[in-house]
Amino acid sequence: MLSFTEENYLKAIYRLSEGGTKSVLTSEIAEMMSTKAASVTDMIKKLSLKNLIGYEKYYGVKITKQGKSEALMVIRKHRLWETFLVEKLQFTWDEVHDVAEQLEHIQSNLLIEKLDEFLGFPTADPHGHPIPDKNGKIQTVRQIPLADLVTSKKCVIRSVKDGSPSFLQYLSKIGVYIGAPVVILEKIEFDGSLEILIDGNKKVFISRDAAQNLLVTE
Amino acid sequence: MLSFTEENYLKAIYRLSEGGTKSVLTSEIAEMMSTKAASVTDMIKKLSLKNLIGYEKYYGVKITKQGKSEALMVIRKHRLWETFLVEKLQFTWDEVHDVAEQLEHIQSNLLIEKLDEFLGFPTADPHGHPIPDKNGKIQTVRQIPLADLVTSKKCVIRSVKDGSPSFLQYLSKIGVYIGAPVVILEKIEFDGSLEILIDGNKKVFISRDAAQNLLVTE
DNA sequence: ATATTTTTTTAGACTAGTCTAAACTTTTAT
DNA sequence: ATAAAAGTTTAGACTAGTCTAAAAAAATAT
The missing domain is CATH 2.30.30.90 (Ferrous iron transport protein A (FeoA))
Known part of the structure; x- marks a missing residue:
């Protein structure tokens, strides 16, 4: 079970690595997380011990298959919640991000599968970003x-x-x-x-x- | 802004004090929170400094008006989410508690007011417990x-x-x-x-x- | 090729929340 | 009324996550 913080780091690393393709620098992560490089180094060691990222001192990190899968689940939850907020609760698309940042960390598979069904298995969120399915598969369309x-x-x-x-x-x-x-x-x-x-x-x-x-x- | 943990203590104190009427012992709180008395003492000091409870060493705590209001908001959120899970996502009434324990800590007034409206301003949750309104008012019926x-x-x-x-x-x-x-x-x-x-x-x-x-x- | 700059890591400290063990108060029992 | 028991608080330590300052490594510039 990952902590709130670990999930956020993993999400940032996933984004910065452009889906797990590139390797990512400590300073980039610090920038995205609005924190200091020293803090990032500490967290990197933790995530590395859990085999969510590969880490070589001074040469940045690379997300692993397992890390990518965890990151995709957080993104899936974020985007499903954004969809819920707009479609069901009449939020406007500029109001949803901060609330979804919190909701994405709720731990319950049952919840997320039922939410997905309730929303009619949407494939994109209110900003047009694709929603990974329960296996982490993303429907990509060239845009x-x-x-x-x-x-x-x-x-x-x-x-x-x-x-x-x-x-x-x-x-x-x-x-x-x-x-x-x-x-x-x-x-x-x-x-x-x-x-x-x-x-x-x-x-x-x-x-x-x-x-x-x-x-x-x- | 209260932390997740502070909200949980306050909720426990509110329950144990039976709506703010009785004063509550350290050991009762420890029992309900599944923690040790020493930890409770520390947290009590914090909540007391924030004027959410009144505290006299060795004689337990009494929730303040402000503390009661905060506790009621957490309870409101918990019960609205339980209602959502059952009415909209087809959870059964025995499945909702643990998820609602997480959802109740999401911070967004807009969210909770919109959720309330989406649910049609329910007055009781799936277990029949009354849902405080946005001012913390509880509809009581003698049962x-x-x-x-x-x-x-x-x-x-x-x-x-x-x-x-x-x-x-x-x-x-x-x-x-x-x-x-x-x-x-x-x-x-x-x-x-x-x-x-x-x-x-x-x-x-x-x-x-x-x-x-x-x-x-x- | 070496010096300088930039980046990263380490070391040590801080907060929130938790714990155990010991000290202290209050309650209970005689 | 006093001793024992029960409950509470303090002291000190631990983890997660953060920070600053200093040390170490890598990249860059001459």
Whole structure:
């Protein structure tokens, strides 16, 4: 049984390693966890003893199969709870993160399987992020940043890459939502901003940064 | 902001003080929390500094108004979550306690108010225990142990006093549920057991202990 | 190739919560 | 009324997780 803290470290390592592919530095973990490198070193030793990560002094860590599986379960719980909060309790998509950060640590397999069923086995959370199934399998669909799409090609908004509350509020305000059909009307060369058409009827300008953070499928 | 542990102590003290009326001994708290008296003494000092309880060395503790209010909020959350688990996720009433013990510590007013609304502002949990409202107000209805009812008087099962999973499973098995109409057919003098009629069609014998643990209204 | 900078680890200390063992108070029994 | 028993508190130690400061290793720059 992992502690709250161990789960959070593992999740951070999983994210930083991009799904377990890259190895991760102490300083990166410290940054993501808002803590100091010395604390990270201590925790790394613990996780390493439990075979959740491989660790070589001074050369960072690599998540193991077992560690990856634990991380995926935490992510599964986080995303199922976010879905619950939005679909059932009418939270807005910018309000769910902090509560889900707490709910993801509740320990009960029965709970999470029943929640999954209650929600109709969703495959993506309110931000469009895929929900791992009970075996940790993630349904991956190739998505590209809206910024990389060519002008006048039709696409659908699938997810937000980094969804800070203020960015999500901004998106709602301009009418962007997961599933929205979008076309790029014009790319402004000066600053890389885009003029886009949402839902076939709303024309807006969005910054290059915003367009990098919106992932779409053609 | 109270810690997980502080909330649990406060809840125990609230229960043992019977809603803040009696004062509570260190050893009683230790017993209920499955810990040692020395640990209780330490925590008592902390809670006392935060004005959640009044404490006089060697003479036990008394919960304050503020402490009572905090305890009631934890109880409110616990019972709302139990209700959610049974009504929405199809848990049985004997499965909910341990999960609710975790969920009750999630910190978010928005969450609990939205959950309350989602559940239709229930006034009792699956065991018939009253759910404090957002101001900590409890709707009290006078209930008596089934054991104290006279023979052949109609009554309705309202709650279980101490609901261990195995007792709850037993009740389900014999057809007792919250809201069930019951009459005592006969009181067996030998051991205080009762023959009762449930739902107008099921005759069963239940022990004196069981009849003490079932609360009813006439 | 060596010196400097950056990063990581170690050492030692701190808080929250727990424990055991010993000291101290109160209660109970004679 | 006093001795024994029971219950409570203190003292000191332990674990989990955190921190700062110093030491050690690696990366970088000349």
